[in-house]
Amino acid sequence: MGTIDINGKSVETDEEGYLVNLNDWDEAIGGELAKSENVAMTEQHWEVVNFLREYYNEFQIAPAVRVLTKAIGKKLGPEKGNSQYLYELFPYGPAKQACKIAGLPKPTGCI
């Protein structure tokens, strides 16, 4: 268990650094989570993170990487819906890293 402290707010994380409470998330927290993953956030990164948050909101799960790739392709176009693009943004696993930054639990089907 750890905490992230920013802007006078302190939020809990689990032993792997994922947010304990999804509702604690805001962009500042997302930025701190990105720093802990050594990811320099760009507009493209936020696009994926926001997509994941919307996906979670709709289906209550963080999608497996194969599902994420396909769903992003459907929504944002084939040039973004491929694993090369997503791994360039999130080298240690798009589902795992982007989910953490998005404040979601570890993806279901992340093996």
Place this chain on the structure above:
Amino acid sequence: MLNIVNKSPLDRNTLQTCLDAGTGGAILLIEDGVYAATRGNAFESKLKAVQGNYKLFALGPDLDARGVGDRVSDGVTVVDYAGFVDLVTEYKTCQSWL
């Protein structure tokens, strides 16, 4: 006596045994037990048949969780957690059927 039943009547015979053994009082349906108190359930008629002997209650949050809060059988009173506590204090004895 207050009987508390938390099993679906179509999965386990708990509610049936409660009815067979009991002589009256109240039945509070909670958790999967609430399905017994929904319209169209195959157990509905058996509950109807004992309404003269038992006051029937079902726990609202459990009905809502299962998406059946809008199809509660006639004659069944929906209670919240505070109502649950009131029932437990109202009756001399209470049996939680497992």
Place this chain on the structure above:
Amino acid sequence: MTTKKFMFVNRKAPYGTVYALESLEVVLIGAAFEQDVSLAFLDDGVYQLKKGHQTKGIEMKGFEKTYGALDDYDVNKLYVDEESLAARGLTADDLCVPVEVMSRAAIGKLMEEQDVLLSF
């Protein structure tokens, strides 16, 4: 890798026991292996798909919405026993995702065609 036919058989109501959620999670995890997966819902298992779960009051995470993601995981063969629906006063219109309603005998036949059956 050769593809096998997997059927997940769901016979328990949601929330009262953990079987429904466990089954759903295994389905989602198993989908990574790209097998031929189908789900059957019998007995109280049909309650898993009942529309309108509001789980705030019991302070549990609801998982009705997650059935909607099955299609993204290429799991789109959902078979529901019509006798089980009828015994619970339900019809296909009461369910949260599109399914194929069929007789118990027809589901039994499908079970015979499977390589692996996982019962929850």
